[in-house]
Amino acid sequence: MDVGRRVVVAGLLAAGATSGRGAVAVAAGREREGGPLAGPRPAASLLGQEIRRLPTSREVVALTFNAAWDESGLDAVLAELRRRKVPATFFPTGRYAEAHPAAVRAMAEAGHGLGNHSYSHPYFDDLSTRERAREVRAADAAIRTASGVEPLPFFRFPYSSTTQDAVADVNDLGYAAIEFTNDTNGYLGPAGGMTVDAVVRRAVGSLGPGAVLQMHVGSSADDGVVLDAQALPRIIDAAVEEGYGIVDLRAFLTAS
Secondary structure: OHHHHOOEOOOOOOOOOOOOHHHHHHHHHOOOOOOOEEEOEEOOHOOEEOOOOOOOOEEEEEEEEEEEOOOOOOHHHHHHHHHHHHOOEEEEOOHHHHHHHHHHHHHHHHHOOOOOOOOOOOOOHOOOOOHHHHHHHHHHHHHHHHOOOOOEEEEHHHHHOOHHHHHHHHHOOOOOEEEEEOOOOHHHHHHHHHOOHHHHHHHHHHEEEEEEEEEEOOOOOOOOOOOOHHHHHHHHHHHHHHOEEOHHHHHHOOOO
16 A cells, blocks of 8 residues: 555645854744744644643544754655655754754755754753743754744654643644654663563554654664664554555644
8 A cells, every 4th residue: 555645744844944153042033022933823722721632523644753962863854754655743952952953954955844852851841931932942943944844733742741821832833733543652661661562652652633652763772773763664554554644743733
């Protein structure tokens, strides 16, 4: 079966290009009197709550990857996505973008969307509204500088630690809080008791209309073993065999 035919990519919005050290100024210029950033907006159905399943009855699943450590598995992940012609959304931190600009640029050049995973990966429930805004905007500036494209208005909380107030603060900045239906736990690695088989089982067990899978492109144990990258071909195969298409999160954006 041609997996590419099963890909559901609707309403894709081209990202504008900005690059260089002027990114911080560009980000500031996009603020509306201290309010949310201009540009494509999340659909209203994504606001007012943390999103752990996309608002759709279609049998589609979104593939997402966090990037906060290293890039050990990135080449394998990008190669498999390219081979299967399926989209994904990457959520780098600002510090990751600064430390690995070529990796973030490669994500964007492969045509995938870039979300925002904060600048320094703190617990947001410990921060004030002003500190949360500083984290989100600093990450936005770092990601656009590294990638040369405009990041998506999708935010993922570090540690998936959300509160009603924190979600409201992120929404006020113009971002939807995109969490996940399930994390594959591949980031735990062999040292954490995980295997490729276990990663695949967790992913397949989470399938359902609008499911959002969270994976990682790096190794938290610094051993270079990225189980999510190894499991990705089998996860895509299993989703397709179950009748699921791979949806691009950009399908849930609306024009500003």
